[in-house]
Each structure stands twice: as C-alpha cells, then as structure tokens.
Amino acid sequence: MSFASLGLIDPLVRTLGTLGYQAPTPVQAQAIPAVLAGRDVLAAAQTGTGKTAGFALPILQNLTMQAQQVAPNSVRALVLVPTRELAEQVHRSFAAYGAGLPLRTHVAYGGVSINPQMMKLRKGLDLLVATPGRLLDLYSQNAVKFDQLQTLVLDEADRMLDLGFSRELNAVFAALPARRQTLLFSATFSDQIRALAATLLADPVSIEVSPRNTTVKAIAQWIVPVDKKRKPELFMHLLKKKRWDQVLVFVKTRKGVDALVDTLEAHGVAADAIHGDKPQPARLRALERFKAGHARILVATDVAARGLDIDDLPLVVNFDLPIVAEDYIHRTGRTGRAGASGEAVSLVCADEVVQLAAIEVLTGQTLVRIDEAGFEPDHRVPLTDTRGEVVKKPKKPKKPKADAQVSTVDVRFARC
Ligand code: AMP
Numbered sequence: 001m002s003f004a005s006l007g008l009i010d011p012l013v014r015t016l017g018t019l020g021y022q023a024p025t026p027v028q029a030q031a032i033p034a035v036l037a038g039r040d041v042l043a044a045a046q047t048g049t050g051k052t053a054g055f056a057l058p059i060l061q062n063l064t065m066q067a068q069q070v071a072p073n074s075v076r077a078l079v080l081v082p083t084r085e086l087a088e089q090v091h092r093s094f095a096a097y098g099a100g101l102p103l104r105t106h107v108a109y110g111g112v113s114i115n116p117q118m119m120k121l122r123k124g125l126d127l128l129v130a131t132p133g134r135l136l137d138l139y140s141q142n143a144v145k146f147d148q149l150q151t152l153v154l155d156e157a158d159r160m161l162d163l164g165f166s167r168e169l170n171a172v173f174a175a176l177p178a179r180r181q182t183l184l185f186s187a188t189f190s191d192q193i194r195a196l197a198a199t200l201l202a203d204p205v206s207i208e209v210s211p212r213n214t215t216v217k218a219i220a221q222w223i224v225p226v227d228k229k230r231k232p233e234l235f236m237h238l239l240k241k242k243r244w245d246q247v248l249v250f251v252k253t254r255k256g257v258d259a260l261v262d263t264l265e266a267h268g269v270a271a272d273a274i275h276g277d278k279p280q281p282a283r284l285r286a287l288e289r290f291k292a293g294h295a296r297i298l299v300a301t302d303v304a305a306r307g308l309d310i311d312d313l314p315l316v317v318n319f320d321l322p323i324v325a326e327d328y329i330h331r332t333g334r335t336g337r338a339g340a341s342g343e344a345v346s347l348v349c350a351d352e353v354v355q356l357a358a359i360e361v362l363t364g365q366t367l368v369r370i371d372e373a374g375f376e377p378d379h380r381v382p383l384t385d386t387r388g389e390v391v392k393k394p395k396k397p398k399k400p401k402a403d404a405q406v407s408t409v410d411v412r413f414a415r416c
Helices: 010-018 026-036 051-065 084-097 115-122 132-140 157-162 166-175 191-200 228-241 254-266 280-291 325-332 350-363
Strands: 041-044 075-080 105-108 125-130 151-154 181-186 205-208 219-225 247-250 271-274 297-300 315-318 342-348
Touching (some): 010 084, 026 051, 026 181, 051 075, 051 084, 051 125, 051 151, 051 181, 075 132, 084 105, 084 125, 084 280, 105 115, 115 125, 115 132, 132 166, 157 166, 157 181, 157 191, 157 325, 166 191, 181 191, 228 254, 228 342, 254 271, 254 297, 271 280, 315 325, 325 342
Parallel strands (some): 041 181, 041 205, 075 125, 105 125, 151 181, 219 342, 247 297, 247 315, 271 297, 315 342
16 A cells, blocks of 8 residues: 555655655554545554554645635644653654645744744644643633634543643633544543543544554563662663663653663763653753764653654663553553564562553553562562462461461552
8 A cells, every 4th residue: 555545645645755654554544544534533543653644644735735824823733742742753743744835833832931932823823733731821822823723633642631631621622613623542542531532523433553552562571570779780780781772761750760860870871861850952952862872871751751752762671660551551662663673671679569460451461570680589579460460379377276367468568
C-alpha cells in the first residue's frame, strides 16, 4: 500500500518520500482515509505506531484543500496534548509533513512567556498545537477564538486525564463550535476515556492497531531484583558490564533524578536530567544533547518524558517502577519504535512488588526475573503469579497452637 493510494495529494507524498517513509503504518492506513472523509475517529494507538502522521497528514491536506482566510486570533484546527515536550514534537511533525504547504501553524504551552504565542495568534493560524492549561489562558485573554474551528484532535487523551486536565478540557470543549470534526487518540481506554468519547464523537470510525494495553512486541523486557539502597550501584555495574551506550532512565521523583545524575557524573559518565523543575529550554537542550550523543544517559520523570521522540532507542531502564501501571507501557514505548527492536530493563525492589503485579496484570505478561550476581537482594521481591498477582506465602507460626490461624505476608509493608 502506498501513501498516494490513501488519497494523499502529491506535495505530501513527495515530502514523505524525502523523509524516508515508504509505506503507511497500520494506524495511518486506517486513519488517513477516515479523516480525509471528514469522519470522527476514536483510535487506540500508542506512541511508536505512527499515530501522529495518522492525523497530521490528512489534517494538513484538508486545511490546504479547503483553503480559507483565517480571521485574526482564529484557529482552524486545534491539537491538544498533555505535555510541552509532546506539543513541540507534534508541532515539529506538522511542520515537517507540511513543508511547502501554504499554512500557518504554531505551538503554545505553559512555562514560557505567553506574549510570543499571543503575537503569533494575532494574524490567525491554520493549526495550533497546545497544552490545555495554556490554551485556556490564551482564551481567557481573548487571544484565541474558535469560530472557524473545523477539527479538534485529542492526542494521548488518557494522559491528559491522568495529569488532571479534565476541568480544563471541559472548559475548552464548551468554547468550541458543536459542528466540527473530532479525533481522539489514546494509548489506553479507561471508563473515563470511553465516557469522554461518547460525549465528544459522532459516529466515529474506531481504530485499534495493537491489542488493548499491551507493550510493543519487539521489546525484550526483564527485571533485576535488587535492594532499594543498592540500585545506583547496580545501575553503574550494568552500565559498565553490558556496555550500554544510549540509555533513557526513568526515576520516580525529581529528587531521585538529580541524585542519579550526580552519581553518574561522579563516575565520569555524561548524563542529563529532564524533569518538571527544569525550565522548558533546559529540557529541550537536554533532549538535543542526548539525541546528538553528547550525553549517554538521559534521566527523566514520567511527566517530563512524555512525548520524547527518539527513534531506534536501544534501551529504556526503569530505575524505579512507575506508580501508574500505564506509564510502564508509555516508558517502554520509547524503545523499539517504528518496528525497531529494543530492551526494557527494570530494577525492582521488594517495596515495588505491588506496582510490578499491576504492570503484569495490565500487560498480561509475567516479566522475566534475571538475578545479577553479587546484587541478589536481602529483601526478596515476592513472586507474582501468571495472573500478575502477588503470591502470598503463609508465615510460619511461632508456636504452633491447635487453633492458630495461618497469616499471610502483606506485601504493602514489605521493606527493602
Ligand atoms: P509516533 O507514533 O507518531 O510517535 O511515530 C513514531 C515514529 O515513527 C516517529 O519517529 C515517526 O517519524 C516514525 N514514522 C511514522 N510513520 C512512519 C512511516 N510510515 N514510515 C516510517 N517511519 C514512520
């Protein structure tokens, strides 16, 4: 199948050729004709499936073919995303695919000055990519108007809800014209997402490109059980032993991110941090340094890493397991993208067994455990069964009594 056979116009097909895209991915093959035809779309698609081009290409085409004068401060298409990084990444994709098309596009997110964004909006835009909070700020200052809005995209809708944007989203929806095309992309489908889809979409085309809540198949995944306090030491050991070259490391907290970067730098390993306390320019610089190979290691929190577009990343390390199991899928989605193979290694201590079990339930697979010699934990990570649940072992009663009850180990209080 070719991009031209999906109905894309020559300038787009030529640009895709220069970008080296030879054939549409499954989500693109389904989404492009539907969006071109003006249909609403509900798509279950994770990062790495090519979903961005799946909505960006037909939107660019529709905006070009239905050319119209944009009134000051108006926007014709709006893409809402959860984070600044994803906003930048999605806007970069629109700019790359739309190179040569006569369209005005821009990106708006918080944490940076609002004035340049207001200036850009003054002449009107064909397309705006925005995070919900900043969009509402712009709207409340009359810097953006939606009278001409024809298409709305919610990208990574599940993540927007996880990050608590539901109030902002409802305020945005209330301001939009009722007659419009709406596209909803989400990696996972909670009841909340289904309810959102039911209120927003009219007779949508449903697209599901990978089984619900599974990680990308090409990724080899395993865990290394370890005591919590020895995680930095184990990470340094594996880095050296396995000659890891380019690693994206996920850590639970901002403090933890900085501590690991300090440890790495103390050992002479170039590393950068990316988390919510860093100003946006610093985050983008860190990402560029990592992509260019100037820093071998990028240490990130979940929120900050959302939307990082790094092709063919060989390895993701979960220094800590995520609190929310879905984030495991988002994290591992950073490797093995667009069909490349990848590895995801998790350093797991006994405290994290409940998170481990939740991940196994969500992904429907039990993660292989590989002990690292010399790092076997004193506090063992309780076993999880094939349903991903924690296997509770009966405690030995101190003094056997005839009426003694068998007690169970409560994993929530297991200590590392
Ligand atoms: P996404 O899922 O939209 O984040 O895209 C994942 C990666 O796949 C991005 O780096 C895209 O540049 C790349 N990509 C998207 N579509 C194609 C395609 N048809 N052929 C090759 N690479 C693609």
